[in-house]
Amino acid sequence: MDVTIKDVARAAGVSASTVSRVLSGNPKISPETQEKVRLVLRNLKYHPHAGARSLVTGSSRTIGLVTSRPGAETFANPFFPEVIRGICSVLEVAGYNLVLSTAQGEANQRKSCLDMLRSRHVDGVILTSSRLGDELIDALVSEGRNFVLIGRPADKAGNLSHPAVYAVNNDNILAAAVATAHLVSGGHRRIAFVTGPQHWVYCYDRLQGYRQGLSQAGLPLDPALVQQGNITQQDGNRAVDRLFSLPEPPTAILAMDDTLALGALEAAQRRGLRVPADLAVAGFNDSPIASWTRPTLTTVRIPVFDLGAMAARMLAGLLDGTHARPHQVILPSEIIIRESTAGN
Amino acid sequence: MDVTIKDVARAAGVSASTVSRVLSGNPKISPETQEKVRLVLRNLKYHPHAGARSLVTGSSRTIGLVTSRPGAETFANPFFPEVIRGICSVLEVAGYNLVLSTAQGEANQRKSCLDMLRSRHVDGVILTSSRLGDELIDALVSEGRNFVLIGRPADKAGNLSHPAVYAVNNDNILAAAVATAHLVSGGHRRIAFVTGPQHWVYCYDRLQGYRQGLSQAGLPLDPALVQQGNITQQDGNRAVDRLFSLPEPPTAILAMDDTLALGALEAAQRRGLRVPADLAVAGFNDSPIASWTRPTLTTVRIPVFDLGAMAARMLAGLLDGTHARPHQVILPSEIIIRESTAGN
DNA sequence: GAACTCATGCCATACGTTTGCACAACCCGT
DNA sequence: ACGGGTTGTGCAAACGTATGGCATGAGTTC
Structure with missing residues (x-):
């Protein structure tokens, strides 16, 4: 069986409460007793029982x-x-x-x-x-x-x-707005946004930031340019397919996650689009892959x-x-x- | 305060032990009593105290x-x-x-x-x-x-x-041997191995597999071709630098991790080497990046x-x-x- | 109707710890 | 010598749960 506080107490010739107080660093225990108890604690390899402790203290660290x-x-x-x-x-x-x-x-x-x-x-x-x-x-x-x-x-x-x-x-709102502004400053007027499920606050916020970025640039929001799905590469693919079946496709895509951006990049290149000449792409999160794609991926780094x-x-x-x-x-x-x- | 098993017992008009037995599915409790207790458990929103339970059972799930x-x-x-x-x-x-x-x-x-x-x-x-x-x-x-x-x-x-x-x-031994054999089958005779700290068993094993692969192909082991460091991209860089300052550099590199392979790839390309024409590179783990590099990276997929x-x-x-x-x-x-x- | 079986549920105890309270021993100033 | 304060330590209760043994009462059998 495990060695308990009572075993220690017996071996040290003190009471269980004294051992407990030594353990908790209670200052009202004399230095000699402390030493004595500490020695026994070490010799017997005592380990406190977290469950028992939490039972009385209510906390479990x-x-x-x-x-x-x-x-x-x-x-x-x-x-x-x-x-x-x-x-x-x-x-x-x-x-x-x-x-x-x-x-x-x-x-x-x-x-x-x-x-x-x-x-x-x-x-x-x-x-x-x-x-x-x-x-x-x-x-x-x-x-x-x-x-x-x-x-x-x-x-x-x-x-x-x-x-x-x-x-x-x-x-996230600011970050997406900044990313949008970056695309705007590249001369883009039709900027698409590829996002995930809107019940996630961070997805929602990034969409708000995108809208804010557009309106600050005086650009209209075209609902057809907002593509929503899950956050997988395949959803990134699909978004591009849908965007490029539009009468007037975008010239830039902001994806709310690098995974989506990767999928978009892939689909764009498969369609023979040159990135960034024909289509600019940006993502979120600065995942390690972002610096390995060709072209390398612009992204927002989150700490x-x-x-x-x-x-x-x-x-x-x-x-x-x-x-x-x-x-x-x-x-x-x-x-x-x-x-x-x-x-x- | 939290509701305990005793509160439930009182409300249900039974003893604490009965409630405990209902909780643990003890069959010696009559169906009616079980129902009665279950109802109260739900009404009072009883939640067992894991600490107390572990105190007596010794287990904590x-x-x-x-x-x-x-x-x-x-x-x-x-x-x-x-x-x-x-x-x-x-x-x-x-x-x-x-x-x-x-x-x-x-x-x-x-x-x-x-x-x-x-x-x-x-x-x-x-x-x-x-x-x-x-x-x-x-x-x-x-x-x-x-x-x-x-x-x-x-x-x-x-x-x-x-x-x-x-x-x-x-x-890991077999996997590294297979990877080595793959390189051998590509006509390579000088195959380097880039590995991490040898105190890790999986690092050690992959090195053994490499040796085994060489010897099965009747190739000698050149200790200069084995580069050891930590498992970072930078260590991959360094390995290439050292390998290509050798009088007779390798024509292929097997890295025991994709991170190292990535670093090797990077350094090789910076040196103007064409991969795989001048230098073949393979890694381990099939990290997502491996399919995004140019050229894409041969690697061993671990489940x-x-x-x-x-x-x-x-x-x-x-x-x-x-x-x-x-x-x-x-x-x-x-x-x-x-x-x-x-x-x- | 007595003796016996059996199902059911309670009592008491144990698990290892913390902590309020009591108390013994000591010191100090009177 | 005495009261009043410290200082250090022990006692005992509590925390919430599980479980072996026992009491109760009903049902069965002769």
Whole structure:
């Protein structure tokens, strides 16, 4: 059997409570006793029982991670491992473990997340993305749970919905507007937008940014130029096919994800279009592939590692009571201009 | 406060033990009582306290994941997210949660892994890779822990070390030998091998496969043609630089990872070499980038998702006592021949 | 109607920890 | 010598759950 705090107490000739206090660094224990207990702790290779501890303290030094992005995207671009790396880099020094939800699908994930909190008693949760009118966020708020969102809490109409929710995000609207402006500055007047499911806030926001970019340039929005699908290469292909069956095809495509941009690039070249001469293409995320395509791909770089690290830092601070700071923080993104839009 | 099993018992007019037995599906409870209790469980939104449960049962329906690969590789290729996807796909239906070790560095990870088992009482562990003479494996074996290795347990000399350890792997030796044979069949006689740190078993194995491939073709092994570094693009660059400062440079390069192959490709082209005419290049892993390079990259495809799923399946079976099957399973890999070796 | 079986559900205990409270020992100033 | 404060340590209760053994009562058999 495992060695318990009582075994240590007996071996050290003190009471269990004393051992517990030594463990928790309680200053009211005399140095000699501390030494004595510490020695025994080491000799007996004592390891605290996290379950028992959480039973009485209510906390488990554990936080949950919900990766509510669609599976295809999750592994197609480096978002997922990068954000985890960022989170771990902070959590390691803060002394928390990370529990992953293994659930797939919206309803399952919502259930799984709430379960981590209610049953497994994780101290808090990080969500890696949000939906318009996200029910999980509603539930977490109404239960008063500690959590940080990577993204932005938005209602069904796309407006900021829970202003008190801790969130870390990049300004997707601005980023898409900047990318659109970049294409405009290349002389483009008919710019298409290829996007994913609009229930994802980040998809929605990037579309808003595109619209904003157009209107700032005084360009009309042609609904036929907005192509929506899932976030796969094949959807990128399809978008190009549809766009080029239009009476007046676009001269530039802004895709809300590199995966889509890749698909668009592929389809364009298969059609014999020269990129960027006949069609400019830009993407989002600066995935490693973006610098290997021919032509290389213009894209918006998102600080994914920092997004994760900041979220973890906020959550850890929140739990330790050391974070009274702003509820929402925006990290800067950066447009990386490469050959696929070198049309100036 | 949370609703406990006693609250349910009181509301249902039964004892706590009865509720517990209903929860665990004990057949000695009459159907009527079961219904009554189930109703109250739902009404009161009861959620079991995992900590308390693990305190008495010793198990936590949780398994740990140790990602002992170097950070650079972890996020450069899709190995990490893919293997997690595979693991989760199985664990979700088996009803386990996944705890990630957040530790970095060998010693920390070893400590963190053992800690998950001893303190957090995870029921088992999956290791995503192994070292020659891996001390973590020794420790796990000597403590009699339940774990599955993705890879192969090897001693300092590279020989199979713990034959009873559950492991799932692809045959890296064979795969590298096949890749080497492919290059040989393209007429190459001077084939270089670019590899990573030899303390990783999979690096070591792929080197063995390369040697084996050479000797099967009756070719000598020239130590100068074996370049070792870390697993980054830059190391791929450097390898080419060194290889082409040799009096007799190679006509083909086999890299043990696509990241290295990418770096090699880049450096070769910067030197004005035509690939594959002047230099053939092949990699490992079939990362998405491999089909976007010019020329596209020949590579060995590893069934990463299946590796994860199989490991999870073995571990879950092991814990439920339903797995008496083989201790070591080998999954097939496949060479994907593309332009970068189209030299026949 | 007694003895016996059997299904059903309760009691008590155990799991390993933390923590409020009590208390013993000591020091200090009077 | 005495009261009043410290300082260090132990006692015991609590956290929420699972489970072996036992009590209860109904049904069965002679």
